[in-house]
Amino acid sequence: MPDKKxxxxxxxxxxxxxxxxFNFWHTSFSSMLDRLVVDSGVQRSTLVTEIKAIHQRHxxxxxxxxxxxxxxxxxxxxxxxxxxxxxxxIHAYKEARQRTLKAYPGxxxxxxxxxxxxxxxxxxxxxxxxxxxxxxxRLDLDGLIDYLYTPPDHELPANTTPEQIRSxxxxxxxxxxxxxxxxxxxxxxxxxxxxxxxxxxxxxxTENTAYVGDNLMKDVSMxxxxxxxxxxxxxxxxxxxxxxxxxxxxxxxxDAEVATEKGMTRSKVNxxxxxxxxxxxxxxxxxxxxxxxxxxxxxxxRIDHVLDIWKKTIDVQQHFNDLELxxxxxxxxxxxxxxxxxxxxxxxxxxxxxxxxxxxxxxxLLVAGAIGWAAFYFMDRLWYHRLLYGAIKHGQRIEENYxxxxxxxGLTGAIALESPLIIKKAGSFRITNEWKIRTPRKIDxxxxxxxxxxxxxxxxxxxxxxPPVETKPxxxxxxxxxxxxxxxxxxx
Numbered sequence: 321m322p323d324k325k326x327x328x329x330x331x332x333x334x335x336x337x338x339x340x341x342f343n344f345w346h347t348s349f350s351s352m353l354d355r356l357v358v359d360s361g362v363q364r365s366t367l368v369t370e371i372k373a374i375h376q377r378h379x380x381x382x383x384x385x386x387x388x389x390x391x392x393x394x395x396x397x398x399x400x401x402x403x404x405x406x407x408x409x410i411h412a413y414k415e416a417r418q419r420t421l422k423a424y425p426g427x428x429x430x431x432x433x434x435x436x437x438x439x440x441x442x443x444x445x446x447x448x449x450x451x452x453x454x455x456x457x458r459l460d461l462d463g464l465i466d467y468l469y470t471p472p473d474h475e476l477p478a479n480t481t482p483e484q485i486r487s488x489x490x491x492x493x494x495x496x497x498x499x500x501x502x503x504x505x506x507x508x509x510x511x512x513x514x515x516x517x518x519x520x521x522x523x524x525x526t527e528n529t530a531y532v533g534d535n536l537m538k539d540v541s542m543x544x545x546x547x548x549x550x551x552x553x554x555x556x557x558x559x560x561x562x563x564x565x566x567x568x569x570x571x572x573x574x575d576a577e578v579a580t581e582k583g584m585t586r587s588k589v590n591x592x593x594x595x596x597x598x599x600x601x602x603x604x605x606x607x608x609x610x611x612x613x614x615x616x617x618x619x620x621x622r623i624d625h626v627l628d629i630w631k632k633t634i635d636v637q638q639h640f641n642d643l644e645l646x647x648x649x650x651x652x653x654x655x656x657x658x659x660x661x662x663x664x665x666x667x668x669x670x671x672x673x674x675x676x677x678x679x680x681x682x683x684x685l686l687v688a689g690a691i692g693w694a695a696f697y698f699m700d701r702l703w704y705h706r707l708l709y710g711a712i713k714h715g716q717r718i719e720e721n722y723x724x725x726x727x728x729x730g731l732t733g734a735i736a737l738e739s740p741l742i743i744k745k746a747g748s749f750r751i752t753n754e755w756k757i758r759t760p761r762k763i764d765x766x767x768x769x770x771x772x773x774x775x776x777x778x779x780x781x782x783x784x785x786x787p788p789v790e791t792k793p794x795x796x797x798x799x800x801x802x803x804x805x806x807x808x809x810x811x812x
Contacts, residue, residue, distance in 0.1 A: 325549060328611040329524040330434060330602075331515065332465075333533030334445040334452065336556035338427050338599065339459060341447075344420045345381065346563050349570075352413035359406055362392045368569050375572040378474040382451045385477065423459045424555070426600035431464040433603060438610025443468040444518060446509055446538070449502060453495055463497030469518055472502050509535075510542035519548075528611070532602065534558070536589040537580060544589075551605070552591035555598060626718065630729055633715045637732070640708035644700050648766075651696035655770070658689035666781075679785045683778055690774045697767040705763065712736065 335341030353371075357364050370390050375381050387393065387410065388402050397405050434441055441464065445452055449470040456462050476482065486493070494500075501521070507514045519529060530549040533539020534556035543550035558564055595601045664670075665681035672681050715732030741757040757765070 324605065324607045325530075326609055327439065327528060327530045327549065327606040328437075328609050329440050329442070329519070329522070329529040331442045331444050331518065331529060331531045331548075333531075333535070333539050333553070334443050334455070335447055336534040336558055337532060337539075337553045338443075338461065339421065339423045339455065340556070342558040342561065342564065342567070344417065344422075346566060347420045348413050348416035349381075350563075350566060351416045352409045355409035355412045356387070356393075356406060359408060360393060360396065362396070366392055371570045375570055376574075379471070379572050380448050380451070380474055381567065381570060381572050382447070383474065384451075385480075389477070421455060421458060423461070424599055426598045428459075428461070428464065430600045430603060431461070434608060435464065435466075437608035439608050440522060440524070440611040441466050442518060442522065443498075444515070445470055447471075448473050449500065450493065453493060453500070456495060456498065461498075462495050465498045467499045467501060467518075467522065468495065469501050469503055471507065472505055509538035510545070512542050512546035515542055515546045515548070519546075524611075530602075530606065532595070532599075536591075540591050541589050544592075549593070549606075550591055551593040551595060551602065553595045553599065555595060630715065630718050633711060633718060634731060636711045637708060637715060640704050640711060643704050644708065647696055647700045647704065651693060651700075651767075654692055654696075655689055655774075658685055658692070661685050662689075662777075674782075679782050683782050683785075686774055686778045686781070690771060690778065693767065693771055693774065697763075697771075701760065701763045701767070705760065 332338065353364070353367065356362070356367060360367075367390065370392060371386065374386055374389050375383060383389075387406050390402075393402055393406070403410060431441060443452075443456075443465045445468075447455075447470065450473045452468065452470050456465065456468065482490070503514065515531065519525070526546065526548045530551055531539065531543035531546075532551040532553055533543070534553040536552065536557075540550045540552050593605050662682035662685045665685060670681035671678050672684055673679070674683065712732055712735075716736065719729045719731075719733050739759050741762060
């Protein structure tokens with residue numbers, strides 16, 4: 321038996337490879353179409369013809385504003401809100417999508433295993449960005465896929481903005497961990513140049529790349545033309561399903577593409593490898609190793625690209641470091657002002673009543689100072705320092721990957737090495753005889769020590785304050801007043 325190939329870069333199709341897109345699409349679309357026929361009274365064949373024209377105009381069979389653009393419905397309900405008129409069809413569509421979107425068994429576990437091997441995983445699909453992102457998020461695949469390449473989204477009707485048709489804020493629709501990249505408009509499978517450009521973009525070679533997809537024409541033949549290892553996800557092959565004819569009737573593909581796909585059989589395209597029953601079979605076909613982009617440096621252009629990224633990363637680190645220093649300066653300035661006002665309150669014996677008890681004005685001033693100091697800590701330690709830490713980790717990753725080729729890339733690592741405060745432990749019998757106080761702990765000590773001092777002062781002044789004693793005359797006593805007569809200048 322020949323040795324297994326070693327793979328470190330996996331490009332995977334999404335629809336019908338990671339999840340059953342066809343069943344998801346057919347169930348939801350046919351539910352909507354059946355309801356439209358009943359509710360509108362328009363013949364099914366008429367609706368299908370109009371739908372195909374709209375899908376081809378927008379380049380997708382998932383166009384979300386389909387009902388609003390159907391000519392038959394527009395003519396039937398002139399000036400009326402079609403989304404309200406056909407709410408039943410829209411509900412049937414959405415309900416079916418929620419119910420049928422499921423990842424194939426073993427997909428998440430297999431992707432997680434590939435990441436544990438250190439492989440880079442790229443998703444490449446012809447489904448548009450918005451619809452693909454929605455599925456990635458709902459299937460909890462965000463982060464398991466390192467990079468996602470999709471076509472750009474279709475244009476919206478005139479005078480329509482995304483905010484008008486979406487119910488959530490813009491950030492809700494973004495991927496949080498997977499890096500989203502958009503292909504040029506018109507880039508389509510099975511063009512091998514698109515696949516090769518993706519590999520070049522990240523730094524992979526044909527020798528360490530495997531491409532996995534369900535479609536013989538669009539996936540397997542493309543991978544073979546690009547001369548990468550091709551893997552056919554046979555379990556997701558759906559073109560022989562009798563229900564597939566509906567997709568052909570309303571597809572955004574050209575008639576030539578439909579005809580080519582119909583004629584594409586295994587006798588014409590012979591895959592190198594086949595996943596017969598599940599995506600998890602991929603783990604048995606190859607040996608996997610960590611992806612090492614450093615081995616792929618091919619010249620000055622690649623090196624310059626890495627240097628530009630590294631420089632930008634250093635700039636980002638400096639930016640967040642400057643922000644943290646400014647926050648600490650502001651915190652110290654504000655606290656100094658609070659201490660000055662508190663000292664003034666003590667000197668002038670100013671009082672306020674708290675919970676029915678008179679106390680010095682210094683107490684509420686110090687309470688306000690403690691709250692402000694804690695707010696500065698939150699912004700510094702739990703906000704900007706985490707962003708700085710992320711930039712440092714990214715810089716270290718670049719230096720680890722490319723340090724062998726560019727030894728000068730060591731600034732982030734050197735700073736991280738020198739950053740901890742080292743305290744020797746005298747007379748220690750432990751394995752290590754020193755404490756390393758790293759930056760997060762130094763920040764905690766800085767803010768924590770000052771906050772503890774403020775709290776001690778608050779408690780001390782609150783508990784020890786005694787109101788000034790007013791001197792009153794004894795009962796029956798009369799106040800004595802000394803009168804100093806004026807001297808008559810005439811007798812001087």
